[in-house]
Amino acid sequence: MSCPGNCVCTSKGAVMCVGHTITDIPKPLPVHTYQLQLNDTNMNVINEQSLANLDLLLRVSLTHSHLHTIHPRAFHIAPQLKSVKLSSNDLSTLPARVFSPLTTLEELHLNGNQLETIGLDMFKGLVELLILDLSWNKLSSPASDVFNGLTNLNFLNLGRNSIKKLPSTIFRSLTKLRQLLMYNNELEVLEAGIFDGLVNLEELKIHHNQIKSLPPQVFWSLRNLKILTLSSNRLQAIPEKSFYHMPKLTKLTIYNNPLLSLPDQLMGQMPDMRELYLYGTNLTTVPGNLFANMSGLLSLNFHLNDKLNELPSDLFCCLPNLEKLSLKFNDLRYLHPQLFSKLTTLTILILNNNKLESLAENIFQGLGELFSIDLKNNHLKNLPGDSFLSNTRLRSLTLSGNPWDCTCSITGIAKWIRYNEHVVLDRDDALCHSPKYQLLRTIGSLREEEFNFCDATTVNSYFPTQSDLHASAKPFHTISTSGQTSVVASTTIPPTATSTTTQGATQQVIILTTTPTTKPPALHTKILSTSLQTLTTTPPDEEFLLATETPSTLYMSPPFYDKLVIEQGPEFVHHNLHRGWVYVWFLPSDTTLAGLLMFSHILLVAAGLFLIVAAMYSMYRLSKTMDELKAEHAHNTG
Known part of the structure; x- marks a missing residue:
């Protein structure tokens, strides 16, 4: 078995060639070569005879090689190919029907090139094609029938192009498509009925576009859809019942949209929903039934909404399996005492960086599985001493960044912290902000005897307030x-x-x-x-x-x-x-006198520094004068 230079050949028929000295497919290759990978070469053209004498070749890959030209008959001598990968090259145009001889082709990767248009009959005859990757090109407006005939296509990636508009019938023949990726384009609208033929679609990614509105019922035909990403668009509103008839949905992202409100009827039955991402919006509140049809939800990321200041009391009523709830970096000032009461399986609760001023005594009651609570960077001054008594599995609690008031009201939680120091991870940073004689003390350092007077008969203070x-x-x-x-x-x-x-x-x-x-x-x-x-x-x-x-x-x-x-x-x-x-x-204490004393102190320091500098300069001049006198004396005596 012969193997060309710059190549590695295996006994099973796989050949990999790397190097800038390669300008064409190396010859001769082992006769039983079935897979050929060329990477980082100096091969700019696939010639008419480049694939000659490779009758058993099934998979060819030419990547990162600055390829810019393909001969119109380059694949006529290798019609048996199952996979062609031409990723990360400099292709800007393709000859008409250049791939048509590959009637058994299953994978075609053209991602990472400079393609601006795709010919109407570019994919004609590729009836067995399963995977088509056109991402990372410069496509702007594909023709409506460009994908006609690809009836077996499972995967289509149009991501990271410059597509501004798609015809409503562009996907109508892709009835077996399971994954459609259109992220990072410039789409402004979705045409009504654009997804109607995609009855088997399971994953639709259209995040990072410029979509300002959605047609009513645009997703209704996607009854098998499992993943939908709408994040990082320009949606200010979503039509009523937009997410109905999607019972298999497991992941939904609608974050980073300037949403102002959500309709009362938005989510249909989604018992398999596991992850929901709703953050980076302009919402001030949400409907109480927003999550009511998501009984299987495990993770809810409802954070980074800097205008969200109110949550309905029954918002989390119907999430019996929720394990993680993130409400961080919102504008919440108050939480209803029963807000979390039904989240009996919750293990992680993230509430940091809100504006919570107080929490009800029983707000965490019944959350027996709770492992972590983050309360840092709020406006809390105290907490009831028995706030966490029912959270027997709690192992992580953060309290720093709150203006704790270390008067009598702090005694209960201070005692709890002393007995549960290992739970409060930032206990050294949970500091008293008032009264001033307790300033910068940690809550855990407060001893019971300091608050003995709190339990007795109360009288008005006769010390100055x-x-x-x-x-x-x-x-x-x-x-x-x-x-x-x-x-x-x-x-x-x-x-x-x-x-x-x-x-x-x-x-x-x-x-x-x-x-x-x-x-x-x-x-x-x-x-x-x-x-x-x-x-x-x-x-x-x-x-x-x-x-x-x-x-x-x-x-x-x-x-x-x-x-x-x-x-x-x-x-x-x-x-x-x-x-x-x-x-x-x-x-x-006279502020004028204090200012005068401070000014005098600064003046004295400045005067001292001046005298030191003056003395050093005088010594320098004296030394220089002495040297001159010595030199003159030596000259005279000489």
């Missing part, structure tokens, strides 16, 4: 009772602050009462069983505030002791506990 700190403060003044002097800090919101004392010299209580114009947030405190010390002498000379309800009980907030609270207001506040007294220090 945030609004108090932003209001002006009156100077400290003294009130004398029974020959004793007490110092009281009086603040205005503009409420009035008064102080009263009990009669008698052995016990004294100072009570601060305020009447704000707007009700300040209540601080829930625990009643501590601490007896008030008997005051027989004047309190220390430090400025302080002691607030109580009765002479016998002292209300205090344990987590606040010895903590410095810096507010962006008129003062800094430091609470201190000493011998039963709570001291509150008010240190005036």
